[in-house]
Amino acid sequence: MGAMPELPEVEITARSLDRHVRDAQIESALAPGVNALKTYAPPLSALEGRQILGVRRRGKHLILDVSGELALLMHLMSAGRLQLYEKRAGPRDRTSRLLLRLADGRELRLREFGSRQSAWVKLLGAGDLEADEALSTLGPEAWPDPPPLEDLLDAPRPLHALLRDQRTIAGIGRSWADEILWEARFSPYKRGSELDADEAARLRDAIVGTLGGAIAHYEEAIELPIPDKLPMPLQVHRRQGAPCPRCGSTLAAVHFEDYVIAYCPTCQTDGRVLKDRRLSRLLR
Numbered sequence: 501m502g503a504m505p506e507l508p509e510v511e512i513t514a515r516s517l518d519r520h521v522r523d524a525q526i527e528s529a530l531a532p533g534v535n536a537l538k539t540y541a542p543p544l545s546a547l548e549g550r551q552i553l554g555v556r557r558r559g560k561h562l563i564l565d566v567s568g569e570l571a572l573l574m575h576l577m578s579a580g581r582l583q584l585y586e587k588r589a590g591p592r593d594r595t596s597r598l599l600l601r602l603a604d605g606r607e608l609r610l611r612e613f614g615s616r617q618s619a620w621v622k623l624l625g626a627g628d629l630e631a632d633e634a635l636s637t638l639g640p641e642a643w644p645d646p647p648p649l650e651d652l653l654d655a656p657r658p659l660h661a662l663l664r665d666q667r668t669i670a671g672i673g674r675s676w677a678d679e680i681l682w683e684a685r686f687s688p689y690k691r692g693s694e695l696d697a698d699e700a701a702r703l704r705d706a707i708v709g710t711l712g713g714a715i716a717h718y719e720e721a722i723e724l725p726i727p728d729k730l731p732m733p734l735q736v737h738r739r740q741g742a743p744c745p746r747c748g749s750t751l752a753a754v755h756f757e758d759y760v761i762a763y764c765p766t767c768q769t770d771g772r773v774l775k776d777r778r779l780s781r782l783l784r
């Protein structure tokens with residue numbers, strides 16, 4: 501299982517699928533993952549015979565626009581992939597949560613790895629899409645052109661938590677928050693309300709540059725189907741113990757129950773090693 505898909509990973513998925521399935525006709529739709537489909541009306545059969553108008557991203561969500569005023573809204577959660585195959589699945593693939601069989605013989609599969617079933621799909625009327633709470637609660641997009649951060653992040657909360665809060669700014673998760681804060685040279689615990697104008701601009705540049713750089717990397721590195729394990733160009737995240745690519749200091753980490761924040765003590769915290777917060781709820 502690869503890392504959790506965030507804005508760059510979902511963006512490249514949307515872009516590459518859009519290039520390959522735009523205008524394709526849906527022959528049938530199945531949801532073998534009993535828990536994945538979160539809506540009842542319209543029924544999945546409403547997709548039969550419809551045309552895929554495009555694939556796009558909003559925050560960490562994927563949206564398939566479909567003819568007949570329909571839209572499929574999906575969240576890959578921690579271990580989902582939306583993959584296009586030239587042939588249909590043979591013996592039933594246990595990772596499949598949603599299968600869209602295309603009239604030309606190809607198949608679009610939402611697959612999920614690991615034991616947890618948390619990826620989800622909603623089939624909505626196109627007019628109901630933006631009002632769905634998954635989208636209506638999202639903050640502005642982190643990329644390509646987020647608003648100035650001075651007001652957006654003006655809260656007495658740690659930057660690492662603010663950047664991951666989808667209601668504050670949409671698209672960033674644990675992996676890219678580590679990378680962005682390393683790029684901008686901020687402590688993960690620096691408070692949003694402590695940013696001055698120059699620092700807010702520096703952080704914004706790091707967000708746009710880091711996420712944009714990752715997307716450019718994927719454009720070069722990825723071919724369809726989107727691989728199970730994405731080649732994420734990470735420099736800091738999950739690399740604690742390795743040398744900082746910028747200064748050579750040993751990268752450090754703060755451990756939580758279910759995740760880890762990695763950082764460079766020299767570049768980001770004036771040499772201070774942050775306390776292990778495994779039992780703390782500070783960043784929740």
Ligand SMILES: [Zn+2]
Nearest residue numbers: 744747764767
């Ligand atoms: Zn460093």
